[in-house]
Amino acid sequence: MKKDIILAGVGGQGILTIAAILGQAAIKRGWHLKQAEVHGMSQRGGDVQSHLRLSDQPIWSDLIPFGGADMILSVEPMEALRYLPYLGKEGWIIANRTPFENIAVYPDLEKIYGEITRQPNHVLIDADTIAKDVKANRAMNIVVLGAAIKHIGFSVEEISDAIRDIFNRKGEKVVEDNLRALQAGIEAK
Amino acid sequence: MEKLMLLGDEALAQGALDAGISGFYAYPGTPSTEIVEYAQRSKQAAAGNVHSKWSSNEKTAMESAIGMSYAGKRAMVCMKHVGLNVAADPFMNSAFTGANGGLVVTVADDPSMHSSQNEQDSRLYGKFAMIPILEPSNQQECYDMAFWAFELSEKYRIPVMIRLTTRLSHSRSGVVRREPLPQNSMKKPEDIFQFMLLPAIARKKYKHLISLQPEFVQEAEASPFNEIKLDAKDTSLGIITTGLAYNYLRDVFGEKPVPYPVIKICQYPIPDKAIHQLYDKCDSVLVLEEGMPVVEEMIKGLAFSGTKPIKGRLDGTLDRDGELNPNKVARALGLPDTYGEDIPEIVAPRPPALCVGCPHADSFLALNEAIKEYGRGHVFSDIGCYTLGFMPPYNAINSCVDMGASITMAKGAADAGLYPAIAVIGDSTFTHSGMTGLMDCIYENTNVVIVILDNLTTGMTGGQEYTAFGKLEEVCKGLGVHPDHIRTFFPIKKNWDEMVQIYKEEIAYEGVSVIIPRRECVQTLKKKNMKLREKKA
Numbered sequence: 243m244k245k246d247i248i249l250a251g252v253g254g255q256g257i258l259t260i261a262a263i264l265g266q267a268a269i270k271r272g273w274h275l276k277q278a279e280v281h282g283m284s285q286r287g288g289d290v291q292s293h294l295r296l297s298d299q300p301i302w303s304d305l306i307p308f309g310g311a312d313m314i315l316s317v318e319p320m321e322a323l324r325y326l327p328y329l330g331k332e333g334w335i336i337a338n339r340t341p342f343e344n345i346a347v348y349p350d351l352e353k354i355y356g357e358i359t360r361q362p363n364h365v366l367i368d369a370d371t372i373a374k375d376v377k378a379n380r381a382m383n384i385v386v387l388g389a390a391i392k393h394i395g396f397s398v399e400e401i402s403d404a405i406r407d408i409f410n411r412k413g414e415k416v417v418e419d420n421l422r423a424l425q426a427g428i429e430a431k
Numbered sequence: 432m433e434k435l436m437l438l439g440d441e442a443l444a445q446g447a448l449d450a451g452i453s454g455f456y457a458y459p460g461t462p463s464t465e466i467v468e469y470a471q472r473s474k475q476a477a478a479g480n481v482h483s484k485w486s487s488n489e490k491t492a493m494e495s496a497i498g499m500s501y502a503g504k505r506a507m508v509c510m511k512h513v514g515l516n517v518a519a520d521p522f523m524n525s526a527f528t529g530a531n532g533g534l535v536v537t538v539a540d541d542p543s544m545h546s547s548q549n550e551q552d553s554r555l556y557g558k559f560a561m562i563p564i565l566e567p568s569n570q571q572e573c574y575d576m577a578f579w580a581f582e583l584s585e586k587y588r589i590p591v592m593i594r595l596t597t598r599l600s601h602s603r604s605g606v607v608r609r610e611p612l613p614q615n616s617m618k619k620p621e622d623i624f625q626f627m628l629l630p631a632i633a634r635k636k637y638k639h640l641i642s643l644q645p646e647f648v649q650e651a652e653a654s655p656f657n658e659i660k661l662d663a664k665d666t667s668l669g670i671i672t673t674g675l676a677y678n679y680l681r682d683v684f685g686e687k688p689v690p691y692p693v694i695k696i697c698q699y700p701i702p703d704k705a706i707h708q709l710y711d712k713c714d715s716v717l718v719l720e721e722g723m724p725v726v727e728e729m730i731k732g733l734a735f736s737g738t739k740p741i742k743g744r745l746d747g748t749l750d751r752d753g754e755l756n757p758n759k760v761a762r763a764l765g766l767p768d769t770y771g772e773d774i775p776e777i778v779a780p781r782p783p784a785l786c787v788g789c790p791h792a793d794s795f796l797a798l799n800e801a802i803k804e805y806g807r808g809h810v811f812s813d814i815g816c817y818t819l820g821f822m823p824p825y826n827a828i829n830s831c832v833d834m835g836a837s838i839t840m841a842k843g844a845a846d847a848g849l850y851p852a853i854a855v856i857g858d859s860t861f862t863h864s865g866m867t868g869l870m871d872c873i874y875e876n877t878n879v880v881i882v883i884l885d886n887l888t889t890g891m892t893g894g895q896e897y898t899a900f901g902k903l904e905e906v907c908k909g910l911g912v913h914p915d916h917i918r919t920f921f922p923i924k925k926n927w928d929e930m931v932q933i934y935k936e937e938i939a940y941e942g943v944s945v946i947i948p949r950r951e952c953v954q955t956l957k958k959k960n961m962k963l964r965e966k967k968a
């Protein structure tokens with residue numbers, strides 16, 4: 243079994259935290275993992291992506307081939323579309339509705355949503371609002387992760403455990419906030 | 432032992448620590464920065480008193496590493512590819528002095544220029560210096576090669592280069608550790624001539640270096656990191672991969688074995704004998720390498736006057752520039768390629784930009800106001816976050832060449848009669864290589880305005896300390912700038928009139944002026960506050 247996931251967003255939106263959580267869950271299963279990250283220049287408010295490859299078999303390439311991704315998981319709607327060349331035929335696109343508007347002219351949002359919902363397998367949720375509703379404002383990224391996990395094939399328990407591992411040193415409140423965000427993401431429609 | 436999930440950079444650092452390193456020396460630079468940052472966080476490094484503080488630039492780092500090697504201990508110097516240009520003088524000469532304690536030069540290349548101004552290939556430097564080069568293909572090899580590099584270095588008393596590329600430096604995977612080795616004890620070189628490159632001695636050193644070359648080739652032929660598999664049945668093609676390119680080759684064949692003879696090179700000089708065998712056996716050769724066509728040129732130019740096609744980046748089988756990926760390799764092999772959908776037209780580019788609230792933004796806008804009567808083309812700049820001042824809405828700078836070039840280019844332009852000639856340089860970049868340029872200006876009292884953007888950190892690479900922190904005014908005064916023309920301000924909208932006024936006054940002054948806008952980078956500030964919150968929690 244393999245899962246190739248493109249994580250997408252804007253520098254500073256927390257996609258590496260999502261990668262760390264999924265990675266931790268995969269390791270606990272005894273799976274192999276490769277995760278290519280973006281550091282440097284583009285972290286200054288530019289588009290960032292991470293190639294996350296999880297498999298029960300050894301993994302060779304650090305990069306996912308074009309047309310090979312099982313999922314695009316994006317914390318920003320336009321950024322989800324930037325990686326369509328990577329998406330495989332049966333792949334899922336999971337995206338947050340809330341735009342990150344740091345460019346002069348942000349495109350028409352309805353058209354962006356239209357392009358996402360045109361994809362046969364998509365989930366489009368308002369992760370920012372959902373995070374606020376469960377009083378976990380800073381955990382928008384975990385809400386998006388929550389919406390994705392059943393399509394990746396990880397159980398709630400596996401991801402919850404990984405969240406505890408990753409956030410433990412930040413204190414109990416941060417762990418609880420993120421667990422609530424995860425649950426809200428799972429239930430989101 | 433347990434598996435650690437490490438970036439290629441981190442795996443290399445952990446390998447060096449376990450191989451008994453005594454000192455890392457480096458100036459930050461993407462994609463190499465995380466090597467030393469890992470050592471700075473490591474409890475093991477702290478317990479062993481392993482040096483990991485930043486150096487002023489790559490040249491001082493390289494020289495310090497040579498000094499530690501002189502004293503018998505294992506040292507590693509780390510840099511990004513263009514850093515080796517700065518360190519090239521001591522680097523080239525270190526091949527002549529050789530090493531006493533193991534000396535490893537780690538250089539991280541950035542093909543496709545994700546965060547760089549060029550995509551030069553450090554293997555050419557390694558070949559130029561005539562030293563062994565190691566090029567890991569995965570995170571485990573990064574770890575293992577640290578041991579191997581120090582071993583080779585001490586066996587032949589020669590510096591060894593480790594070449595990384597972005598995709599390995601910044602990709603994470605599982606790494607299994609070995610039993611750590613103790614550090615070397617201090618031991619002066621036995622040969623008092625070893626580090627003395629007087630011409631008469633240097634000539635002998637060069638002959639010695641030349642005499643080592645066949646041994647380096649033998650080492651490569653027998654290296655545990657080079658894999659030579661020539662028994663595959665389909666000999667219509669033979670494939671040579673270097674470093675990471677091997678992964679893409681394996682990836683495109685999935686669970687099936689590669690049907691062609693393959694040589695995987697991860698240690699240089701190239702294993703001649705094996706390559707001759709491959710060439711003789713196969714009808715054509717494909718070279719897959721990350722970076723420039725270094726091996727391809729060697730094979731084409733040197734070894735073979737034969738007529739069999741050698742395919743790669745030179746004949747257009749692969750793109751001449753940019754990094755490899757599984758799709759490019761599949762196409763080069765004539766295998767079916769996959770592709771999702773094109774990016775919808777509605778998607779707008781999102782280039783990197785100064786953060787909201789960045790102090791540089793205020794400094795640039797006020798500068799624009801102060802010089803608007805002169806038109807564009809008066810501001811020489813440098814490399815750092817502030818290079819983004821080129822982008823709208825700032826459109827504030829006109830050059831970015833190499834670290835330190837802002838001051839010296841402004842000097843040259845001023846010498847040619849350009850007025851005003853303004854240099855804009857970051858605090859860390861000024862420390863790296865701005866001071867010597869400033870000396871040139873002071874020596875001739877050149878009419879320049881030098882703006883040192885002090886955001887109290889090395890912002891571009893994620894917020895590292897730098898050596899002249901908190902001493903910029905003292906440094907400028909000490910170098911000889913008149914104290915009346917060292918001006919500072921707090922770059923924020925509220926101070927608009929004062930900022931514009933200071934720029935104007937110093938432009939009017941005939942001679943060397945230094946202006947230091949000083950306000951902390953909002954990202955490092957955020958990080959500090961977050962740490963405080965975590966501590967409280």
Ligand SMILES: Cc1ncc(C[n+]2csc(CCOP(=O)(O)OP(=O)(O)O)c2C)c(N)n1
Pocket residue numbers: 458459460461489511513514515517814815816817834856857858859860861886888889890891892
């Ligand atoms: C020779 C060389 N070494 C390192 C780098 C990587 N690098 C680019 S900018 C920079 C630091 C910039 O810091 P600073 O001058 O303080 O500006 P800031 O980014 O904080 O605005 C570094 C380390 C490089 N481009 N060239």
Ligand code: SF4
Pocket residue numbers: 286784785786788789790791816817886890891952953954955
């Ligand atoms: S990281 Fe700091 S210096 Fe760089 S753009 Fe952001 S605020 Fe400015």
